[in-house]
Amino acid sequence: MKQSQKTLQALLSFLLIAGCTDNIEKLKLSKEDRERILLLQNxxxxxxxxxxxxxxxxxxxxxxxxxxxxxxxxxxxxxxxxxxxxxxxxxxxxxxxxxxxxxxxxxxxxxxxxxxxxxxxxxxxxxxxxxxxxxxxxxxxxxxxxxxxxxxxxxx
Incomplete structure (x- = not known):
């Protein structure tokens, strides 16, 4: 698995634990990771x-x-x-x-x-x-x- 996929998977796991998509924008993520997560949501x-x-x-x-x-x-x-x-x-x-x-x-x-x-x-x-x-x-x-x-x- 590529490092970027591992990072994205870890971030999604974090979001699942947090249970709140409203906080995606507040997380300290790279611009690329934030855009990928938001794109997955819609x-x-x-x-x-x-x-x-x-x-x-x-x-x-x-x-x-x-x-x-x-x-x-x-x-x-x-x-x-x-x-x-x-x-x-x-x-x-x-x-x-x-x-x-x-x-x-x-x-x-x-x-x-x-x-x-x-x-x-x-x-x-x-x-x-x-x-x-x-x-x-x-x-x-x-x-x-x-x-x-x-x-x-x-x-x-």
Whole structure:
């Protein structure tokens, strides 16, 4: 393991023991280490939503980046890992780029939509997904063509 990885791991362990992400800015860390820790907490910028599960434990964090959905794994309020959510994905056989994505939380559901455009194509949304939603970030539903919501089976 590289020295920088060991340092980062030690800093994350410290944060887990401290249990408070608000103190990241106050820690005496190098600028590089502070930026890496803060980036781990939110690598999504504005494409991050927090689901507050009505007083049931810690909030759930869902992020969207490059047309992929992620859920945070946390310990004592600190993000330790971002896990890809394969249930919210769309297969597209050609090379494509993420051209549009949206994540929002309406107080009950987090809703996800995105669009992939084939590389060298004239535009359009060839590989987008129908809207998906979840109350807890683990159980997802997809909107059907008729406007109904259908549960998605969990992938292994």
């Amino acid at each position: 690598p999504f910028g504005g494409n991050l939503v927090r689901i507050n599960a009505a007083g049931k434990g810690e909030p759930i964090l869902i992020g969207l980046k490059d047309c992929k959905v992620y859920r945070a794994e946390t310990e004592q309020g600190v993000v330790t890992e971002w896990v890809h959510v394969p249930e919210v994905a769309e297969f597209y056989p050609l090379p494509s780029a993420c051209s549009r994505e949206n994540v929002e939380y309406d107080g009950e559901y987090v809703k996800i939509e995105f669009c992939k455009t084939p590389i060298a194509a004239g535009g359009g949304c060839a590989g987008g997904i129908s809207p998906h939603r979840s109350r807890n970030g683990k159980d997802w539903e997809v909107r059907t063509e008729k406007g109904n919501w259908k549960p998605i089976d969990k992938l292994p």
